[in-house]
Amino acid sequence: xKAGKLLVDLCGAVTCTFVAASAFAQTDFDKANQEYAEGHxxxxxxxxxxxxxxGPLSANLFYDLGNAYFRASDFxxxxxxxxxxxxxxxxxxxxxxxxQIARDEARALEMQQSWPERYLQFASVNQYSTxxxxxxxxxxxxxxxxxxxxxxxxxxxxxxxxxxxVFALAIFAIYEIDHGSKGRALAVVTGSDVQARxxxxxxANSVLALPPGxxxxxxxxxxxxxxxxxxxxxxxxIPATSAELVRL
Amino acid sequence: xxxxxxxxxxxxxxxxxxxxxxVAFADSPNVTAVLSNSEAVVGEMVQLQxxxxxxxxTKPPENISVDGLEIHATGTSRQYExxxxxxxxxxxxxxxxxxLQAGRFIIPPQxxxxxxxxxxxxxxxxxxxxxxxxxxxxxxxxxPANAAKLVFAELIVPKKTAYVGEIVPVQIRLGFDPRAHPxxxxxxxxxxxxxxxxxxxxxGENLETINGRSYDVVTxxxxxxxxxxxxxxxxxxxxxAQVLAARRPNTPRSRSPFxxxxxxxxxxxxxFSDPFSQFGERREIEINSEPVAFEVKPLxxxxxxxxxxxxxxxxxxxxxxxxxxxxxxxxxxxxxxxxRGNFDRVNAPAVExxxxxxxxxxxxxxxxxxxxxxxxxxxxxxxxxPNEKKQNIPLLAFSYFDPAxxxxxxxxxxxxxxxxxxxxxxxxxSVTSQPAASAMPAAAATPAAKQDxxxxxxxxxxxxxxxxxxxxxxxxxxxxxxxxxxxxFAGWKIRQVRIDNREARRIAALQHEAAELMRKLRRDDVSPxxxxxxxxxxxxxxxxxxxxxxxxAVDAETAADTFGLNADSRERLRRLFEQSxxxxxxxxxxxxxxxxxxxxxxxxELVEHLHV
Numbered sequence: 001x002k003a004g005k006l007l008v009d010l011c012g013a014v015t016c017t018f019v020a021a022s023a024f025a026q027t028d029f030d031k032a033n034q035e036y037a038e039g040h041x042x043x044x045x046x047x048x049x050x051x052x053x054x055g056p057l058s059a060n061l062f063y064d065l066g067n068a069y070f071r072a073s074d075f076x077x078x079x080x081x082x083x084x085x086x087x088x089x090x091x092x093x094x095x096x097x098x099x100q101i102a103r104d105e106a107r108a109l110e111m112q113q114s115w116p117e118r119y120l121q122f123a124s125v126n127q128y129s130t131x132x133x134x135x136x137x138x139x140x141x142x143x144x145x146x147x148x149x150x151x152x153x154x155x156x157x158x159x160x161x162x163x164x165x166v167f168a169l170a171i172f173a174i175y176e177i178d179h180g181s182k183g184r185a186l187a188v189v190t191g192s193d194v195q196a197r198x199x200x201x202x203x204a205n206s207v208l209a210l211p212p213g214x215x216x217x218x219x220x221x222x223x224x225x226x227x228x229x230x231x232x233x234x235x236x237x238i239p240a241t242s243a244e245l246v247r248l
Numbered sequence: 249x250x251x252x253x254x255x256x257x258x259x260x261x262x263x264x265x266x267x268x269x270x271v272a273f274a275d276s277p278n279v280t281a282v283l284s285n286s287e288a289v290v291g292e293m294v295q296l297q298x299x300x301x302x303x304x305x306t307k308p309p310e311n312i313s314v315d316g317l318e319i320h321a322t323g324t325s326r327q328y329e330x331x332x333x334x335x336x337x338x339x340x341x342x343x344x345x346x347x348l349q350a351g352r353f354i355i356p357p358q359x360x361x362x363x364x365x366x367x368x369x370x371x372x373x374x375x376x377x378x379x380x381x382x383x384x385x386x387x388x389x390x391x392p393a394n395a396a397k398l399v400f401a402e403l404i405v406p407k408k409t410a411y412v413g414e415i416v417p418v419q420i421r422l423g424f425d426p427r428a429h430p431x432x433x434x435x436x437x438x439x440x441x442x443x444x445x446x447x448x449x450x451x452g453e454n455l456e457t458i459n460g461r462s463y464d465v466v467t468x469x470x471x472x473x474x475x476x477x478x479x480x481x482x483x484x485x486x487x488x489a490q491v492l493a494a495r496r497p498n499t500p501r502s503r504s505p506f507x508x509x510x511x512x513x514x515x516x517x518x519x520f521s522d523p524f525s526q527f528g529e530r531r532e533i534e535i536n537s538e539p540v541a542f543e544v545k546p547l548x549x550x551x552x553x554x555x556x557x558x559x560x561x562x563x564x565x566x567x568x569x570x571x572x573x574x575x576x577x578x579x580x581x582x583x584x585x586x587x588r589g590n591f592d593r594v595n596a597p598a599v600e601x602x603x604x605x606x607x608x609x610x611x612x613x614x615x616x617x618x619x620x621x622x623x624x625x626x627x628x629x630x631x632x633x634p635n636e637k638k639q640n641i642p643l644l645a646f647s648y649f650d651p652a653x654x655x656x657x658x659x660x661x662x663x664x665x666x667x668x669x670x671x672x673x674x675x676x677x678s679v680t681s682q683p684a685a686s687a688m689p690a691a692a693a694t695p696a697a698k699q700d701x702x703x704x705x706x707x708x709x710x711x712x713x714x715x716x717x718x719x720x721x722x723x724x725x726x727x728x729x730x731x732x733x734x735x736x737f738a739g740w741k742i743r744q745v746r747i748d749n750r751e752a753r754r755i756a757a758l759q760h761e762a763a764e765l766m767r768k769l770r771r772d773d774v775s776p777x778x779x780x781x782x783x784x785x786x787x788x789x790x791x792x793x794x795x796x797x798x799x800x801a802v803d804a805e806t807a808a809d810t811f812g813l814n815a816d817s818r819e820r821l822r823r824l825f826e827q828s829x830x831x832x833x834x835x836x837x838x839x840x841x842x843x844x845x846x847x848x849x850x851x852x853e854l855v856e857h858l859h860v
Binding site for chain 2: 036070094109184207247
């Protein structure tokens with residue numbers, strides 16, 4: 001009886017803390033929005049960045065932060081945050097529209113996607129993960145049923161093959177999307193006058209000039225330099241501080 | 249025994265073959281030809297180097313003949329270079345050119361035989377001036393002979409007039425008497441103001457005889473560029489060296505055969521006649537050359553808009569790829585500028601008409617053909633992206649000042665046809681308040697008006713994470729549910745199989761028992777007690793098999809019902825059970841009595857016809 005009361009009290013305390021924290025975060029978010037509305041973009045950026053650091057994250061938070069950077073004429077970081085909003089929520093129409101405008105403004109370069117990546121984009125990695133799990137267990141259940149069945153059922157065999165094919169396709173899609181040009185290694189150039197170079201030296205020959213907001217795919221890191229796949233199927237070294245990963 | 253060694257040998261052979269291939273074919277063969285100076289005066293020696301890279305057996309041109317120039321082959325050198333485990337070889341053929349008269353000479357392309365194919369060198373131009381430089385040069389050349397020194401320095405500037413920013417190659421020659429065991433301590437360096445000099449590169453060392461005296465001559469090359477107009481003095485060249493000289497004895501010396509002019513030649517010292525007679529000492533000496541007068545003219549005023557300060561003589565080629573794109577797709581335009589001049593001031597060609605194009609900053613890389621970087625090739629890669637349908641890449645213009653022609657030259661790229669598909673770059677429908685139908689043509693016809701971003705969102709939205717679902721612990725915890733379901737299903741199936749097996753074994757045992765009893769019933773050596781007991785047991789077993797019950801639970805009525813017997817058969821069965829019980833429990837008919845054949849047949853017939 002006493003233990004039950006203690007458990008109820010504990011649950012109540014946790015719920016109250018969560019609600020209070022959410023309310024507090026929403027207040028900070030509103031405050032940052034207010035700064036933005038008053039044209040204090042630097043203060044708004046500081047407010048949003050604090051929320052990003054403290055979490056929890058949401059697509060709307062990155063979208064608003066992107067807008068604040070856009071207003072502050074920092075198109076590289078504006079594009080970075082729109083990309084982050086879209087990475088969290090693929091169907092975010094406002095972020096997609098503003099990203100297009102920011103890219104146009106910054107003349108940013110985009111990575112070319114491979115054709116499997118383009119065709120597999122209709123679902124997210126999380127959706128493919130769920131599909132893979134469901135297909136795997138359905139296939140496993142069918143195989144177990146087939147093993148113990150007194151006679152082989154054509155339906156069960158067909159269902160097993162179908163489930164395992166869906167499972168394999170989902171795994172392939174996860175790999176392609178996660179390791180593709182817009183996958184986990186996707187980064188956005190935030191520095192200005194960034195040159196991709198042939199070697200890790202400021203004096204090395206330039207491969208490509210990267211306007212702020214240009215997409216790159218980080219392949220390797222060496223000290224203060226990152227080796228990246230660049231738009232136009234090029235590769236080069238850029239200073240690590242000049243680009244930020246889209247996925248935190 | 250030798251089996252395992254064979255594949256290793258084959259592998260080694262393949263590796264060696266591959267390595268050999270790398271040496272020979274690391275790059276496709278190519279040839280470059282450069283002159284040490286493109287401007288010279290009559291009597292001034294100019295070096296010609298023909299360098300063949302990436303080729304094995306090569307055969308140089310046997311003789312190069314140009315009227316007014318005396319050209320002689322002076323030697324061949326071969327270089328090997330290993331980079332990234334790839335070995336490149338190159339061979340350089342050296343020639344000296346002695347201009348016999350003033351004028352503009354063209355050294356025609358020379359054919360180099362490379363295996364079964366042939367390569368051709370580029371055409372080279374040499375401008376030879378008359379007397380002004382000749383006197384200076386001859387004075388400089390005379391210096392070491394007259395001085396009869398242990399060391400000498402010589403500054404050779406082929407041009408005495410140049411334009412601001414024009415690159416002028418400069419050669420420095422330091423000569424040392426080899427008997428003095430010289431050691432260069434500092435320099436050389438060119439002093440003077442009003443010009444910038446590139447880093448000195450040592451380009452060769454050879455033994456020369458000047459006025460009958462041998463000198464070890466080290467040649468350095470560099471290039472200078474004047475920073476402002478006016479008259480300057482270049483040099484002198486300064487260097488410090490350490491040489492071995494004899495200690496001065498108190499007694500008068502005999503004259504050396506080298507000291508023709510009695511100019512206090514240190515080699516007059518007996519030390520050089522007999523090195524073991526007394527020891528020499530090392531002395532530091534300064535080496536200075538004569539300065540050279542240099543006049544710098546300003547560039548003409550009428551510079552074209554695309555002029556970025558390039559001075560020299562250049563050619564330009566342009567290519568673009570891909571040639572078929574969608575609106576908004578990038579096209580890489582590669583411009584290659586080759587020639588001779590100040591490549592540090594060679595900038596990317598300008599796009600003459602960039603309307604309807606997005607232009608991105610160009611990247612560049614330079615490959616020099618000589619030590620000082622005066623001649624070479626600079627390649628620019630520029631990304632252009634069409635905003636609308638286009639038929640051609642916009643023309644690219646590159647301007648430079650040609651000091652030989654004394655005028656500006658503008659090179660333009662040839663038109664490059666492309667195919668651009670799709671309409672104008674689309675404008676997001678949600679961004680503009682205009683109807684979509686009117687927005688699209690407007691965007692295509694004129695540069696799109698600056699668009700503004702959408703509003704702020706006041707709702708923070710649902711909490712999300714960048715971590716993919718498949719790496720979250722909750723995802724893998726959730727997999728426990730289907731795993732448990734699967735394990736439960738498999739366990740239930742296994743139990744079912746086991747139960748089915750036990751039942752099957754019981755049925756098999758009963759069938760076996762029935763068959764055994766039937767076999768016994770057909771024998772005639774059993775007592776009535778045994779016979780009736782076994783007959784009733786057969787009936788029970790058969791009924792138990794039919795009803796899937798325990799045989800002991802079957803009585804006569806149950807058995808009769810099971811087999812659906814008629815009244816007569818039912819009565820006979822009842823009697824069979826009664827007799828079996830009677831023999832079993834009454835103790836009667838014990839002994840050696842035997843059952844009659846009629847009874848046996850009756851019982852057998854009844855039992856055999858018991859079927860469900």
